[in-house]
Amino acid sequence: xxxxxxxxxxxxxxxxxxxxxxxxxxxxxxxxxxxxxxxxxxxxxxxxxxxxxxxxxxxxxxxxxxxxxxxxxxxxxxxxxxxxxxxxxxxxxxxxxxxxxxxxxxxxxxxxxxxxxxxxxxxxxxxxxxxxxxxxxxxxxxxxxxxxxxxxxxxxxxxxxxxxxxxxxxxxxxxxxxxxxxxxxxxxxxxxxxxxx
Amino acid sequence: xxxxxxxxxxxxxxxxxxxxxxxxxxxxxxxxxxxxxxxxxxxxxxxxxxxxxxxxxxxxxxxxxxxxxxxxxxxxxxxxxxxxxxxxxxxxxxxxxxxxxxxxxxxxxxxxxxxxxxxxxxxxxxxxxxxxxxxxxxxxxxxxxxxxxxxxxxxxxxxxxxxxxxxxxxxxxxxxxxxxxxxxxxxxxxxxxxxxxxxxxxxxxxxxxxxxxxxxxxxxxxxxxxxxxxxxxxxxxxxxxxxxxxxxxxxxxxxxxxxxxxxxxxxxxxxxxxxxxxxxxxxxxxxxxxxxxxxxxxxxxxxxxxxxxxxxxxxxxxxxxxxxxxxxxxxxxxxxxxxxxxxxxxxxxxxxxxxxxxxxx
Numbered sequence: 001x002x003x004x005x006x007x008x009x010x011x012x013x014x015x016x017x018x019x020x021x022x023x024x025x026x027x028x029x030x031x032x033x034x035x036x037x038x039x040x041x042x043x044x045x046x047x048x049x050x051x052x053x054x055x056x057x058x059x060x061x062x063x064x065x066x067x068x069x070x071x072x073x074x075x076x077x078x079x080x081x082x083x084x085x086x087x088x089x090x091x092x093x094x095x096x097x098x099x100x101x102x103x104x105x106x107x108x109x110x111x112x113x114x115x116x117x118x119x120x121x122x123x124x125x126x127x128x129x130x131x132x133x134x135x136x137x138x139x140x141x142x143x144x145x146x147x148x149x150x151x152x153x154x155x156x157x158x159x160x161x162x163x164x165x166x167x168x169x170x171x172x173x174x175x176x177x178x179x180x181x182x183x184x185x186x187x188x189x190x191x192x193x194x195x196x197x
Numbered sequence: 198x199x200x201x202x203x204x205x206x207x208x209x210x211x212x213x214x215x216x217x218x219x220x221x222x223x224x225x226x227x228x229x230x231x232x233x234x235x236x237x238x239x240x241x242x243x244x245x246x247x248x249x250x251x252x253x254x255x256x257x258x259x260x261x262x263x264x265x266x267x268x269x270x271x272x273x274x275x276x277x278x279x280x281x282x283x284x285x286x287x288x289x290x291x292x293x294x295x296x297x298x299x300x301x302x303x304x305x306x307x308x309x310x311x312x313x314x315x316x317x318x319x320x321x322x323x324x325x326x327x328x329x330x331x332x333x334x335x336x337x338x339x340x341x342x343x344x345x346x347x348x349x350x351x352x353x354x355x356x357x358x359x360x361x362x363x364x365x366x367x368x369x370x371x372x373x374x375x376x377x378x379x380x381x382x383x384x385x386x387x388x389x390x391x392x393x394x395x396x397x398x399x400x401x402x403x404x405x406x407x408x409x410x411x412x413x414x415x416x417x418x419x420x421x422x423x424x425x426x427x428x429x430x431x432x433x434x435x436x437x438x439x440x441x442x443x444x445x446x447x448x449x450x451x452x453x454x455x456x457x458x459x460x461x462x463x464x465x466x467x468x469x470x471x472x473x474x475x476x477x478x479x480x481x482x483x484x485x486x487x488x489x490x491x492x493x494x495x496x497x498x499x500x501x502x503x504x505x506x507x508x509x510x511x512x513x514x515x516x517x518x519x520x521x522x523x524x525x526x527x528x529x530x531x532x533x534x535x536x537x538x539x540x541x542x543x544x545x546x547x548x549x550x551x552x553x554x555x556x557x558x
Contacts, residue, residue, distance in 0.1 A: 049260075131246075
């Protein structure tokens with residue numbers, strides 16, 4: 001299979017089909033970032049289009065000695081954040097559909113509590129909503145770490161920062177997410193036992 | 198392990214990154230604490246939601262087609278060309294709007310730098326030509342006529358040094374280059390010409406500047422010249438002698454019967470010089486003046502210049518005899534008879550007469 005870097009070279013010579021191959025390889029991950037960042041399908045798709053347009057226009061700036069993947073995802077994150085900041089008045093940030101994952105309790109614990117089972121679906125919806133309340137930077141690092149399954153070193157390359165800084169950002173993002181989730185769950189009476197108050 | 202430590206290691210436990218030394222007390226605490234169990238449950242739910250790709254819907258099938266349409270509608274982008282080979286990078290760069298503006302400004306600045314000096318030179322050349330043709334624009338810029346004339350003299354000197362094709366009018370001259378009006382063409386004297394016998398530095402005297410309150414002489418000359426068949430702007434020009442020896446100061450000048458009379462004095466030797474400039478046509482028409490007759494002119498000069506009278510009582514007069522010398526001088530438009538007389542030896546009078554040139558003011 002032809003490498004990403006070779007596709008870039010071919011694109012720079014005017015080969016649109018090479019660029020289309022790059023799109024096919026990265027459109028799902030790019031769309032996933034945009035969707036996680038926006039929470040809306042159409043918005044995410046429009047941002048994905050903009051991401052690839054930006055990629056095409058800036059392709060001559062690509063350093064052929066580096067990997068294409070971090071560079072594309074950096075453009076995706078930055079373009080998504082810019083789009084969100086332009087549309088700050090977009091209040092309704094909710095995922096289009098609820099999540100019904102195959103939840104399995106952690107072994108050794110009483111995770112079959114009927115209360116948890118009943119509330120699990122609602123809890124996941126709250127978690128998704130809480131993600132959308134996070135600042136863009138936290139949302140981006142959470143998306144890259146958990147949704148895109150990048151390791152800390154790769155995230156550091158995408159965000160242009162150090163690995164240690166990525167760990168700090170992830171930790172702060174999780175704590176912020178936890179605070180938002182607890183607040184939302186308490187407001188709606190979900191898993192009240194999490195609160196010590 | 199307490200609840201705070203449980204909260205601290207909860208993520209690592211869910212990610213299976215907790216060491217066995219910490220895992221055992223961690224699990225022991227969870228068995229006893231319902232709050233921490235709920236916390237662990239919530240953390241697991243978070244991880245599950247965060248890592249669940251199921252909720253990401255699939256892209257529309259026409260995503261690629263719409264994207265490529267946008268790219269093609271965007272027009273030919275520079276990235277279509279190869280950068281590293283040098284390709285059309287300059288075209289891409291120069292076609293950027295701000296680069297275009299920068300280039301336009303740069304070209305305009307270069308044009309200004311390149312075009313303004315020739316224009317200024319052309320103006321100065323025109324001024325020089327006008328001065329050489331006795332067409333000073335005194336009506337247009339009367340206050341600048343002196344500056345223009347001096348500038349024209351300097352440039353005439355430079356031009357002469359370059360060309361060296363014009364012969365000197367006489368064999369005795371010196372000093373700065375000065376236009377000489379005579380024989381129908383403008384010629385310039387060279388500072389390289391040898392001065393015979395003795396070196397007499399020459400100076401330019403401007404009558405109207407030296408004699409205050411003598412501005413009426415211009416009007417008189419104008420009225421006299423108006424009868425001649427010359428152009429109006431030339432009527433305002435009054436001939437005056439140039440390249441006189443240094444030290445002679447103008448003490449009087451006037452216009453009488455179409456003659457321009459200038460009287461100079463050199464105080465250290467008490468030498469006096471009388472210069473009469475007579476237009477040739479005026480001289481011919483006057484008839485009675487007898488311009489060709491030097492004796493008659495000598496008499497006339499002696500009468501018009503009483504200070505040069507040999508019977509004067511000046512005790513320090515170096516020469517009691519009044520000598521004179523004549524020559525024709527002028528330009529293509531007007532020719533003049535120049536008569537120089539003074540209480541100097543004849544050879545010095547001849548030398549001074551030959552070195553004198555005419556200026557117009």
